Structures are given as C-alpha cells and as structure tokens.
Amino acid sequence: MxxxxxxxxxxxxxxxxxxxxxxxxxxxxxxxxxxxxxxxxxxxxxxxxxxxxxxxxxxxxxxxxxxxxxxxxxxxxxxxxxxxxxxxxxxDFDAYRRYSRAFKDVVRSFAPVMEDRGIDEVYIDFTHVPGGQEQGGRVLAQRIQQGILAATGLTCSIGVAPNKLLAKMASEFDKPQGISIIFEGDLATRIWPLPCRKINGIGPKTDARLQALGIHTIGELAQQDVAALVRHFGKAYGAWLHDAAWGRDERAVVTASEPVSMSRETTFERDLHAVHDRAELGRIFTALCERVAADLQRKGYCGRTIGIKLRYADFRSVTREQTIALPTQDAATIRRAAGQCLRRVALTQRLRLLGVRVGNLVPQSEVALQHMAAGTPELF
DNA sequence: TCTGGGGTCCTAGGACCC
DNA sequence: TCTGGGGTCCTAGGACCC
Structure with missing residues (x-):
C-alpha cells in the first residue's frame, strides 16, 4: 500500500x-x-x-x-x-487495521493464495488465477488496484515477478500506484544496477559490511565468489546473499501461520530510575503484563516463555526470559515470572523502555487439559 | 535532535539426556 | 586417564522487517 x-x-x-x-x-x-x-x-x-x-x-x-x-x-x-x-x-492503529482487512479481502477475492506480510503488504501467487498470465500479469494487477481503490479509496503498487524476492523489489520501482513486471531476463538490466540494500533481507549492518568490501550494487554482489561470501558472512547467509543477487528464491507463498510470540513495550516520556521511580515503574510493568495477557486471551493463545526487555538511557538493550512448566495467559502468572526476570538485571542506570513478552505460544484449546491435570485451571 | 512498537528468524553456548 | 556423538531445550543477543 x-x-x-x-x-x-x-x-x-x-x-x-x-x-x-x-x-x-x-x-x-x-x-x-x-x-x-x-x-x-x-x-x-x-x-x-x-x-x-x-x-x-x-x-x-x-x-x-x-x-x-x-x-x-x-x-x-x-x-x-x-x-x-x-x-x-x-x-490510529485501529483505523489502519480496519483498512488493512478491507484491502486484503479485496486481494483474496481475486487471488486466494495470499500471504500476509504485515499491516500494509501481501504476497500473491498468481500462477493458477484464471487470466493471471495475460500481459505478464498486468491485467490482473490492474484489476486488483482498481478493486482496492473502489473498496477503500487507497492506492497501492504491485510488482510481478517469478518469485517473492524479485516481486518485492519490483513493487518499489514505480510508487505510488505503479505496476512493474520483472522477467528472469531482466536481472542484469533492472536488478543488478540497484544498491544491495534494496534486497529484502539486507539491512543497514550487512550493507555497511558489503560496502567495506567494495560491494555496492547487486550486480557487484552477484560477481562475488560464493566461497568468499561464505567466509565473510557465514555458511547460510553467505550462500543466501549470492542466491539473492542472482534473483534466486524458491520460497512458497504461505497463506496461514501461527503466532510465535506476543509482546507489549513502552518508551517512557522521561527516563525512569528503578529506585527513585519505583512506584511508577511498578504500575507500568503490571499494566504491560495485563495488556499481553489480554492480547493472548483475545486471540486464544497461551505461552510458556515469559520475558522482559529493558532499554537503558544510553540505548543499550537487555532481555531476560524464563520458561515455566505450563503455558499461561494469566496476567498475575505473567507478572510473577516477569518480575523474577527483572530481578536478574542491573538496575542502577536510568531506563527509557520496558517491555514484556510471552513466547512459545500454543492455542489455548491445547492447554486447558494440561492445567486441569495439574490442578491449576485458574492459571490457564 | 537522539533513535516507536510489534514481530520473525538465526546463532551460539550450555545443560541435559541417551 | 581423559574424553564419543548424537539430539533437544533453554537463554541472550542481534539482524531484519513492516
């Protein structure tokens, strides 16, 4: 979008x-x-x-x-x-989520194999959509753009390519309201001149390391020896960098997935001190636990790994986590485990952020019986 | 002028088990 | 006397994405 x-x-x-x-x-x-x-x-x-x-x-x-x-x-x-x-x-995230659902509904009505990539982005597999191959996909892309505009008043840009990696790059060629179609043969002319940073998966750190090696464009990356990339970036990532530069990507469009973790965090209006601002920090901490618990309950999940995140005034971050015996979605249980995590970090410096996370999620339907057996239904 | 909030995945070391 | 080879789970940090 x-x-x-x-x-x-x-x-x-x-x-x-x-x-x-x-x-x-x-x-x-x-x-x-x-x-x-x-x-x-x-x-x-x-x-x-x-x-x-x-x-x-x-x-x-x-x-x-x-x-x-x-x-x-x-x-x-x-x-x-x-x-x-x-x-x-x-x-106003509530409003953005409503529009997000609306545009995704339109997309699915044209092409049901859709992967959710966050609030404003999706991947679509055109392969088996009738008429999807007309003009290299342009006709269907236009219909989707028009459908989204009619339903929401919003514009989007679409990239069409043989795989997700190239489609994502193509989607940025002609914003706003563009359609870009990339064929395998376009690699050298349209992809290789771009900076490496345009590859989804190369962020600021990797880009800086590539630059230090004199590698600035995707074409320069493609010319590197795989072995050299593996030496510098490790086995998996080095090989991936080489594949990405050659436009190779076999990932499927994934239409459904389960959440792995849920978290809530907040940056304070002013930095807080663990001793001096103890009461205020305690209120914020409990509120974060309650919000995560409410999220878990609303979405129907429980989690076994409870963690905290702190960010100090100097922007250093630390995390602590603890895995408990049975998955929970109970605010007090989360608060207790998170409190134990908090005791394991140094609190001499002022804090700018506090967060609470629950991971190792399982659907709550799979958890109820475990708690019954353990005699702790109230902690479920 | 310091830098949000919600996520995923990967790595690496250590504990522990067979 | 020093020392296997799996495997899984847990923890902390980091890179990256939207």
Missing part, C-alpha cells in the same frame, strides 16, 4: 491532501477517534510538527512531506527541523 497510514488519514481529513503530513508520536486515544465533522476542520486546528515536544518517530509521511527529506523511522524532533510546518497526526 502507498504511504499507508498517511493515506488512511487523508481519507478522513481530505483538506490535508497535498500538504506535508507526518504520522507518529503519541497514540490516538479512543475519545479522539475522528468524527464526520473532522473532515471539515480548519487547517489551523491541526498540530504543527514544530510544536511537538518529546520522544517518538515518524511511522509514515505523505509524499508531500517526503519531499522535505522526512521519512519513516526518523525522530520527530529531527523531522521538525526539516519541515516545521508539517502537520502531525497521532497514530
């Missing part, structure tokens, strides 16, 4: 169309849900980025804002210097 969060916001605030708008920072509270009247709010009613104080990053920026050099993951204070007049909107 094109600038997904920002595009959803523009649907309810059409008066912001064409203006620099960034989404980020504070979460929208339920009382702040936009009403029909908001569509007519005067521009002066919107908060400007220059007035923002505090922590937080941009999750999405409109294309008008991107022209100022602001973009995803950038700190809001930095963005405020680049574009002080930009309008700042708090995130």
């Amino acid at each position: 094109d600038a997904f969060f920002a595009s959803v916001e523009l649907l309810r605030y059409p008066q912001l169309r064409g203006l620099p708008v960034v989404i980020g920072g504070r979460r929208r509270t339920p009382q702040e849900g936009a009403s029909a009247a908001d569509a007519a709010l005067p521009l002066s009613a919107f908060e400007r980025l220059r007035n923002y104080q505090g922590r937080g990053v941009i999750t999405t920026a409109t294309y008008a804002a991107r022209a100022f050099g602001v973009g995803s993951a950038m700190g809001l204070m930095k963005a405020a210097r680049l574009c002080p007049d930009a309008i700042l909107l708090p995130v």
Whole structure:
C-alpha cells in the first residue's frame, strides 16, 4: 500500500491532501477517534510538527512531506527541523487495521493464495488465477488496484515477478500506484544496477559490511565468489546473499501461520530510575503484563516463555526470559515470572523502555487439559 | 535532535539426556 | 586417564522487517 497510514488519514481529513503530513508520536486515544465533522476542520486546528515536544518517530509521511527529506523511522524532533510546518497526526492503529482487512479481502477475492506480510503488504501467487498470465500479469494487477481503490479509496503498487524476492523489489520501482513486471531476463538490466540494500533481507549492518568490501550494487554482489561470501558472512547467509543477487528464491507463498510470540513495550516520556521511580515503574510493568495477557486471551493463545526487555538511557538493550512448566495467559502468572526476570538485571542506570513478552505460544484449546491435570485451571 | 512498537528468524553456548 | 556423538531445550543477543 502507498504511504499507508498517511493515506488512511487523508481519507478522513481530505483538506490535508497535498500538504506535508507526518504520522507518529503519541497514540490516538479512543475519545479522539475522528468524527464526520473532522473532515471539515480548519487547517489551523491541526498540530504543527514544530510544536511537538518529546520522544517518538515518524511511522509514515505523505509524499508531500517526503519531499522535505522526512521519512519513516526518523525522530520527530529531527523531522521538525526539516519541515516545521508539517502537520502531525497521532497514530490510529485501529483505523489502519480496519483498512488493512478491507484491502486484503479485496486481494483474496481475486487471488486466494495470499500471504500476509504485515499491516500494509501481501504476497500473491498468481500462477493458477484464471487470466493471471495475460500481459505478464498486468491485467490482473490492474484489476486488483482498481478493486482496492473502489473498496477503500487507497492506492497501492504491485510488482510481478517469478518469485517473492524479485516481486518485492519490483513493487518499489514505480510508487505510488505503479505496476512493474520483472522477467528472469531482466536481472542484469533492472536488478543488478540497484544498491544491495534494496534486497529484502539486507539491512543497514550487512550493507555497511558489503560496502567495506567494495560491494555496492547487486550486480557487484552477484560477481562475488560464493566461497568468499561464505567466509565473510557465514555458511547460510553467505550462500543466501549470492542466491539473492542472482534473483534466486524458491520460497512458497504461505497463506496461514501461527503466532510465535506476543509482546507489549513502552518508551517512557522521561527516563525512569528503578529506585527513585519505583512506584511508577511498578504500575507500568503490571499494566504491560495485563495488556499481553489480554492480547493472548483475545486471540486464544497461551505461552510458556515469559520475558522482559529493558532499554537503558544510553540505548543499550537487555532481555531476560524464563520458561515455566505450563503455558499461561494469566496476567498475575505473567507478572510473577516477569518480575523474577527483572530481578536478574542491573538496575542502577536510568531506563527509557520496558517491555514484556510471552513466547512459545500454543492455542489455548491445547492447554486447558494440561492445567486441569495439574490442578491449576485458574492459571490457564 | 537522539533513535516507536510489534514481530520473525538465526546463532551460539550450555545443560541435559541417551 | 581423559574424553564419543548424537539430539533437544533453554537463554541472550542481534539482524531484519513492516
């Protein structure tokens, strides 16, 4: 989806169309849900980025804002210097999730073999869709774009290719509202000139290491000896880098999967000290455990591995986890295990973030009997 | 001007078992 | 006297993605 969060916001605030708008920072509270009247709010009613104080990053920026050099993951204070007049909107995940479901429903109505890749992205297997091969897939891609636009008012960009790796790259060739089709024979002309960082799976760390080796483009990566890549990056990742540079990817489109973990974390408005701010930290900690427990209950899962995450003021992170005998979705049980984890870390430095995670998940239907047998149905 | 929140997967060492 | 070869599970950290 094109600038997904920002595009959803523009649907309810059409008066912001064409203006620099960034989404980020504070979460929208339920009382702040936009009403029909908001569509007519005067521009002066919107908060400007220059007035923002505090922590937080941009999750999405409109294309008008991107022209100022602001973009995803950038700190809001930095963005405020680049574009002080930009309008700042708090995130509203409930709204984005509704639109996410809506566009995925449209996709599935055309092509049922769809893999969910988060809130604004999917992979689709066209192979067996009637008419999917017309004009190399362009006809079906156009129909999907039109269907999504009609159902949601949102635009998207589609890449069509022989595999997921290339399709993902192709989807970024012509944003917004583009369709790009890549054939195997296009590798040298359309993929190899791109920077290595464009490969989904090469992040900032690997990119820096590649650059240090004098490898900047995918074509340069492709020319490397596999053995040399394996020496530098390990057996599995080195071989994968070479395959990726040659456009090789055999992964299937996976239509269903079970969650592995659920977590909640929060960055404090100011750094907190374990002793000095003990009461406040304790309240936040318990609330995080309750939120994870509520998530598990709502989605029908229990987990055996309870963990915490801390981020110190200097941004170092540590994690601790503990695996308990029986999977749980009970807030007090999670709180107890997480509390034991917390006792195993040094708390002399100020903290900026605290998180609670439950892993090793199993569907709750598989757990009830275990707790009955153990005589602990209340901890289930 | 410090840098969100929710995830997945991988690695590597140690415990423990057969 | 020093020393097998699997295998699984647990833990901590890190890279990466949306």
